[in-house]
Amino acid sequence: MSPNPLVLSDADISYILNNLDAPALLSTLQILTTALAEITTRPYDIHQPLRQSITTSNGSTTLFMPSSNTDLTAVKTVTLNTTTSASPKGTLTIFNGTTGELQGVLAAEQLTGYRTALASMIILLRRIKRGTPVKRIVVFGTGKQARWALSLCMNLIPGLLQVTIVGRSTVQRVRDALPGARKLNEVTKWSLSSPDCKFVALAPVGEPGFEGRLREAVGGADAIFCCTPATEPLFPVEYLTAERTRYVSLVGSYKPHMKEIDPAYLRRKDVTVFVDSKEACLKEAGEVIGAGLKEDDLTEVWNTPLHEELKGNVVFKCVGLAIMDLAVGAEVLRRAREEREKLVFSETYKKIGVEIPNFS
Template sequence: MTPAAPHRPGSPASPPAVLDRDATAAALDPRRLLEAVATALVAVAAATVSAPPRIAASGPHGLLGTMPAYVPGLGLAAKLVSVFDDPARPGRTAHRGVVALFDETDGRPLALVDAEPLTALRTAAAATAALLALARPDTARIAVIGTGAQADAQLTLLSTVLDAPEGSPAARRRPWPAAAAPSVTVAGRDPDRTRALAERHGVAASASIEAAVREADAVLCCTAAIEPVLTRAWLRPGAHVSSVGGSGGLEVDAATVRDATLFTEWEGAVTSPPPAGAHELQGLAPSRATLLGAVLAGTHPGRHDPHELTLFKSTGHAALDVAAARVIHDAHPRRPDPAA
């Protein structure tokens, strides 16, 4: 990552960049984001990240949460996010907020960016990193379950990896050769939304979630589910599952969790109660889960054999927000220092 321009003590500081939703999304280069998120995950596993427990203030209609973190080499940032019921989508919630990035050497605010596209893309980057680290090298088909913003972000990250030129960092992370890249299928509960999302990304649309899962070697669940969207019986031998949804309930069933080798972003996915921890992992022994960053760092083997079922359960982590904010800041043109 490009370091921030030095600031001379006593000189007027450049104002922080303020990016709206569109500008934030435009600055999130998927390939750079994937590398930055991998760096953050490795730092979490190495215990070099400073990230206090999430806190939230609750009101009668929703809550406001805050998640600060420091990641060596990436910076210091904090997310403020509100979670309220969404009247336009009964049963679902809207997540809105900002992420502030600060200079880690003198505390200057560097950027204030929209949290919604940042969160969707950094979450997709984590799920993609897990896919690349844990899926079998002979993976032939990937199923993306969901039709909302998170599924849209996931398809963007997948295309970044599948289309990455040989020799690039993203290509070097692929477990399969470029000539044998897997196909991608989208599945969801709403056929019209499923078709529209598939057409937007140039991938196939499945007739049902069950059909997509049964045919896939890797499944990426990106839903707002409160009950499982897949069952163990649908999964093929040696399948990989990345589950990033289910903040309000279960996204994968108990049998899948029981049979899978588990991977998470942080220990709190198991040890913390929801929503910080995962609904599916409550009551498990912490030793059941391996940190994904340890696999990325090469200190844990990840998948042991081709018949093993692997599950990455994401709950998010503030270190990933730092990584994404750093990518945005480095991509956004800086305003000149008035003292220069």
């Protein structure tokens, strides 16, 4: 008998994810890597048809993104309204792939930011494991993707010395937008893994010398996370000097007209480009399209790369796939049920999701 369907809010999902330790995070990372690999290794079992959309007379557009791994089937919906400043809202609905029984409904905002940031860690952690140190990182953006990228780095990369967070407006807004880093340069829960880490907030408004400080941060970074829907490069490509090799993650841009970095960088002979999906990135990734790259120029992230590819300059481009939502969403749902069972006699029990009894 299937368990009662469980409804998880953004707050529920944040609670679960923020309480995962490093082994649990790595386990979820492996689940995501396997899901991406199965697109190629299990093509008859994995289904993710092209997204569909409708636009209503009030200016709202809703996207529908179905996926299935045969065992489970999911539909993610996201609604955007260009006439308001409201952030997109969405849900992920997960069913039993055989019986159609509802398993759960998850708010999509935190989940989307988390699974995207998680994907950006696949190659970076392999790179570190192969001996390339990461001591200084730069994160562009202050949204959910940026917050999760920052959180994952602090939890999974010990010994960081400096984290620079770059926003579009003021330094104070950068600090306010990143709850995990609001106590910049103070003791946080991350201090155990990186006790000497310095947090730096950069923003162009009211900051004399911003460009010089940005150039220094980017040029000295071992890893750069770009988490914005930018239509123009976030920094001049000249900032990426030849003094060091680095990892650059491009996860914020997802349409052909968007680009977070100069596409010319992806054409350099000393740069290896990894993607979540060759097919999707050749159609949707502005940096890949702008660079004129072909299928043979790209390596899908689940592949085990050559040692030399990991040692050099690496770019990871992700436009997001429905199967990623299903894989990570199902794991979050599993952990939510597990957490509810552990805390059944605790007041915390009430804070993790809502069951729908007798649904079918």
